[in-house]
Amino acid sequence: xxxxxxxxxxxxxxxxxxxxxxxxxxxxxxxxxxxxxxxxxxxxxxxxxxxxxxxxxxxxxxxxxxxxxxxxxxxxxxxxxxxxxxxxxxxxxxxxxxxxxxxxxxxxxxxxxxxxxxxxxxxxxxxxxxxxxxxxxxxxxxxxxxxxxxxxxxxxxxxxxxx
Amino acid sequence: xxxxxxxxxxxxxxxxxxxxxxxxxxxxxxxxxxxxxxxxxxxxxxxxxxxxxxxxxxxxxxxxxxxxxxxxxxxxxxxxxx
Numbered sequence: 743x744x745x746x747x748x749x750x751x752x753x754x755x756x757x758x759x760x761x762x763x764x765x766x767x768x769x770x771x772x773x774x775x776x777x778x779x780x781x782x783x784x785x786x787x788x789x790x791x792x793x794x795x796x797x798x799x800x801x802x803x804x805x806x807x808x809x810x811x812x813x814x815x816x817x818x819x820x821x822x823x824x825x826x827x828x829x830x831x832x833x834x835x836x837x838x839x840x841x842x843x844x845x846x847x848x849x850x851x852x853x854x855x856x857x858x859x860x861x862x863x864x865x866x867x868x869x870x871x872x873x874x875x876x877x878x879x880x881x882x883x884x885x886x887x888x889x890x891x892x893x894x895x896x897x898x899x900x901x902x903x904x905x
Numbered sequence: 906x907x908x909x910x911x912x913x914x915x916x917x918x919x920x921x922x923x924x925x926x927x928x929x930x931x932x933x934x935x936x937x938x939x940x941x942x943x944x945x946x947x948x949x950x951x952x953x954x955x956x957x958x959x960x961x962x963x964x965x966x967x968x969x970x971x972x973x974x975x976x977x978x979x980x981x982x983x984x985x986x987x
Contacts (some may be wrong), residue, residue, distance in 0.1 A: 800980075833937075
């Protein structure tokens with residue numbers, strides 16, 4: 743059988759346990775079709791680099807799969823019609839990593855470092871760009887960013903909301 | 906000034922002192938999940954940095970470009986930064 747990795751992006755409304763149950767549902771679909779899921783990992787709630795169907799944040803998880811193609815096709819056909827799933831991507835891999843990938847959030851530094859670690863400088867312009875269609879962009883969370891060019895429009899949004 | 910004859914390859918090798926950061930055994934491989942690695946190879950605008958600047962070998966540059974495009978599809982990296 744072939745080894746795959748499937749990354750699935752789920753709407754923000756789904757809680758952490760909802761993500762776990764989705765992972766279980768899709769693992770069972772694979773197992774019914776002669777596949778196995780030796781491991782899965784949750785990447786947690788992440789800010790998207792650009793809005794997907796007006797969602798700015800989403801839960802990510804990845805299934806490490808050992809299954810025939812027919813099982814993958816079955817799982818993908820289900821994923822296509824699942825409204826909780828924003829996007830998915832299956833990749834064929836040569837081997838599975840036994841430990842967590844770099845995407846799994848570190849438990850100790852999760853709360854305080856989340857905004858500054860990887861994405862803050864990338865998110866800011868997108869938040870500024872999308873403020874014409876939805877005013878509820880998470881700009882207050884990005885206040886620590888020092889780039890003056892893109893913090894201007896976000897402050898304007900805040901003032902508009904207060905007025 | 907002396908008119909030393911420098912062949913094309915010589916000039917190139919002297920300028921290209923850096924080697925591919927992915928080609929040594931044990932060096933990290935391009936992977937769509939390794940954002941910290943990929944972010945070194947995209948510009949401020951979010952474009953993939955050409956290999957003539959980053960000195961990534963042609964084979965690894967193809968792998969790197971594929972990894973960046975996968976990460977973009979998953980909204981881990983932006984298509985454009987404005």
